[in-house]
Amino acid sequence: MADLVHNLALGFGVAFTPINLMLCLIGALVGTLVGVLPGIGTIATVAMLLPITFGLPPVGALIMLAGIYYGAQYGGSTTSILVNIPGEATSVVTTLDGHQMAKQGRAGPALAIAAIGSFFAGCVATVLIAVLGAPLTKLALAFGPAEYFSLMVLGLIFAVVLAKGSVLKAIAMIAFGILLSMVGSDIETGASRMAFNIPELADGLGFATVAMGVFGFAEIIRNLDAGAAMSRDLVQQKITGLMPTKKDMLEAAPAIGRGTVLGSILGILPGGGAVIASFASYTLEKKIAKDPSRFGRGAIEGVAGPESANNAAAQTSFIPLLTLGIPPNAVMALMVGAMTIHGIVPGPQVMQKQPELVWGMIASMWIGNLMLIIINLPLVGIWVRLLRVPYRLMFPSIVIFCAIGIYSVNNAPVDVILAGAFGLVGYWLIKHDFEPAPMLLGMVLGPLMEENLRRALLISRGDWSVFLTRPLSAVLMATAAALLILAVLPSLRKKRDEVFVEEG
Amino acid sequence: MSDTPSHEAGKSIFPKWIKGPEDFIGGLVLMAFALFALWASRDLQGMHGFSFGAGTAPRMFAGLLLALGFGVMLMGLIFEGPPLQKYHWRGPFFVSLAIVSFAFTIRPLGLVISAFASFMIAALGTEETRWMEAIIVGICLTVGCSLLFPYALGLPFQLFPRFMIQ
Numbered sequence: 056m057a058d059l060v061h062n063l064a065l066g067f068g069v070a071f072t073p074i075n076l077m078l079c080l081i082g083a084l085v086g087t088l089v090g091v092l093p094g095i096g097t098i099a100t101v102a103m104l105l106p107i108t109f110g111l112p113p114v115g116a117l118i119m120l121a122g123i124y125y126g127a128q129y130g131g132s133t134t135s136i137l138v139n140i141p142g143e144a145t146s147v148v149t150t151l152d153g154h155q156m157a158k159q160g161r162a163g164p165a166l167a168i169a170a171i172g173s174f175f176a177g178c179v180a181t182v183l184i185a186v187l188g189a190p191l192t193k194l195a196l197a198f199g200p201a202e203y204f205s206l207m208v209l210g211l212i213f214a215v216v217l218a219k220g221s222v223l224k225a226i227a228m229i230a231f232g233i234l235l236s237m238v239g240s241d242i243e244t245g246a247s248r249m250a251f252n253i254p255e256l257a258d259g260l261g262f263a264t265v266a267m268g269v270f271g272f273a274e275i276i277r278n279l280d281a282g283a284a285m286s287r288d289l290v291q292q293k294i295t296g297l298m299p300t301k302k303d304m305l306e307a308a309p310a311i312g313r314g315t316v317l318g319s320i321l322g323i324l325p326g327g328g329a330v331i332a333s334f335a336s337y338t339l340e341k342k343i344a345k346d347p348s349r350f351g352r353g354a355i356e357g358v359a360g361p362e363s364a365n366n367a368a369a370q371t372s373f374i375p376l377l378t379l380g381i382p383p384n385a386v387m388a389l390m391v392g393a394m395t396i397h398g399i400v401p402g403p404q405v406m407q408k409q410p411e412l413v414w415g416m417i418a419s420m421w422i423g424n425l426m427l428i429i430i431n432l433p434l435v436g437i438w439v440r441l442l443r444v445p446y447r448l449m450f451p452s453i454v455i456f457c458a459i460g461i462y463s464v465n466n467a468p469v470d471v472i473l474a475g476a477f478g479l480v481g482y483w484l485i486k487h488d489f490e491p492a493p494m495l496l497g498m499v500l501g502p503l504m505e506e507n508l509r510r511a512l513l514i515s516r517g518d519w520s521v522f523l524t525r526p527l528s529a530v531l532m533a534t535a536a537a538l539l540i541l542a543v544l545p546s547l548r549k550k551r552d553e554v555f556v557e558e559g
Numbered sequence: 560m561s562d563t564p565s566h567e568a569g570k571s572i573f574p575k576w577i578k579g580p581e582d583f584i585g586g587l588v589l590m591a592f593a594l595f596a597l598w599a600s601r602d603l604q605g606m607h608g609f610s611f612g613a614g615t616a617p618r619m620f621a622g623l624l625l626a627l628g629f630g631v632m633l634m635g636l637i638f639e640g641p642p643l644q645k646y647h648w649r650g651p652f653f654v655s656l657a658i659v660s661f662a663f664t665i666r667p668l669g670l671v672i673s674a675f676a677s678f679m680i681a682a683l684g685t686e687e688t689r690w691m692e693a694i695i696v697g698i699c700l701t702v703g704c705s706l707l708f709p710y711a712l713g714l715p716f717q718l719f720p721r722f723m724i725q
Contacts, residue, residue, distance in 0.1 A: 106714060223634060224582075227589055227627035230620055234596050237617045241603075246613035249599040272654065279650030279684050447688050448696045451681035454654055455674050458661040459704055463714045468662040475658035482651060486644045487585035509611045517609035 066414030086126020152357030172363035177424035180370035200510035232497025268477025307359035318367030336364035579640020586632025593625035657681035
């Protein structure tokens with residue numbers, strides 16, 4: 056307990072310096088600014104804005120990135136509520152009731168409750184990270200390569216089971232992602248693999264490059280299909296009365312609590328994360344509501360629950376990253392990329408060796424959330440005006456901005472071309488109903504999986520049963536298998552599809 | 560995500576026995592990717608003793624992808640599924656062209672020319688572009704980026720063509 060207070064105090068000490076507060080504020084602002092643009096999700100936003108943190112000291116850079124992350128997420132909800140275009144998967148459910156509320160002239164309370172819910176969830180998750188961080192780091196020591204591998208398999212299966220659409224196609228996407236992660240030099244032998252003697256490929260495909268391609272460029276190209284004059288259902292009424300009424304608060308409060316709990320748990324699981332948390336929370340709220348028919352017609356719980364859940368999950372997903380060094384989702388993988396640029400290797404050691412970095416970042420997430428409440432409500436008018444910019448002007452700007460962003464990561468023109476190529480791949484994937492998110496997760500976990508698989512088999516002298524004979528690993532594998540079986544069982548499938556149909 | 564896919568109306572170019580062309584083609588292309596990866600990793604070292612060679616894991620996962628791609632293709636063959644979605648050429652073509660032109664001109668011509676030219680090329684991606692408007696926004700964006708990246712963020716960008724600086 057003393058440790059906990061000490062750690063948090065250390066963190067707030069770091070985060071409350073004027074310069075770091077400033078960086079957090081800028082990050083949150085810029086993140087929201089980009090996140091608000093329809094069709095640009097959190098992943099693309101973070102990837103696009105990575106370069107602006109390069110010149111900063113490590114702590115400052117991470118604090119700013121955390122701000123960008125939260126800003127992007129909040130910006131996504133703003134777009135969902137005001138325009139009915141989810142900026143990204145996590146805010147898909149927010150469109151259901153949020154946009155209805157906006158249509159009824161209650162956009163203000165919807166936005167406010169999203170921010171308040173996120174803030175509350177953020178507070179709880181911050182404490183949770185502080186509480187669980189140290190013991191989980193100890194658990195990490197009990198993890199051998201076999202356990203690591205099994206844990207990642209479990210994480211990937213989680214992502215598959217809870218992704219929408221065909222289980223088989225999602226697994227295929229993961230395999231595709233893992234395969235992509237193998238381009239470049241082999242970690243152990245240094246042999247160049249599938250790089251075709253292109254020097255820029257020797258280091259492997261840049262994660263930011265691929266993410267920008269499949270999530271940034273592909274999304275733009277797809278939006279163009281529909282014509283630049285995308286029917287945008289922008290709420291035209293003037294937004295009056297930002298603050299929710301007492302009745303709103305009373306209705307939303309329990310939903311926020313439930314969403315926070317659900318999100319915190321789901322966020323810790325690798326491969327889980329924010330998307331699932333928001334869907335799960337919406338389903339839960341609808342199930343336990345006295346009058347489920349209110350949902351989809353502007354029920355405030357339908358905004359409060361999922362928004363709290365996705366923020367809690369976003370925050371607790373730092374736990375596997377900081378304790379086990381496993382990035383549980385694509386955004387975290389980008390964070391790893393940023394840390395590596397600053398010479399930090401995430402994992403149990405960071406917690407012990409650079410506590411001010413870890414706790415500073417955790418504290419700054421909390422501050423970032425607070426800032427979002429303070430800055431965003433007055434700025435809603437600006438976001439609305441930004442949303443009125445026609446897409447025909449917006450998309451070339453986004454293309455150029457992305458191109459400059461990718462180029463500046465390594466000063467490599469080849470990266471820009473690769474991102475363009477992955478844009479076309481992403482476009483093709485969308486056309487064939489393949490989800491790009493599992494592919495990216497596969498790409499993120501690929502190198503770690505390969506390394507641990509190789510080590511585990513080397514230690515066991517080539518005996519594959521090691522994954523089933525070590526107890527911890529066996530439990531993880533059994534859970535993964537059970538999940539997979541459940542997912543293909545017809546009864547659960549039907550239920551799962553029902554959940555996802557609601558977004559239509 | 561939330562929009563309904565625009566399925567091509569009218570007759571399918573596929574024979575009747577392919578029930579779900581979307582999955583059928585999707586699976587086939589994944590198999591092609593897997594075969595390409597198998598070919599690309601053909602001369603990497605395989606297992607030696609208990610330890611993996613450089614090529615073991617790529618071949619393993621390429622094999623897995625091949626099997627999964629086959630599975631997806633089979634599903635497309637057996638189960639009724641959606642037809643192929645319509646592709647448009649204009650958006651993908653001009654956006655890709657803009658990206659490629661940026662990549663090729665950023666080094667020799669500098670940020671100003673490269674960004675503006677690519678902006679205009681990307682703007683061709685839709686027939687709804689109004690040129691005056693696009694030129695003005697393009698200039699603003701170029702000026703903004705030229706201030707933001709090299710000055711505000713201190714990233715090493717060359718603004719103007721090499722021959723003009725020297």
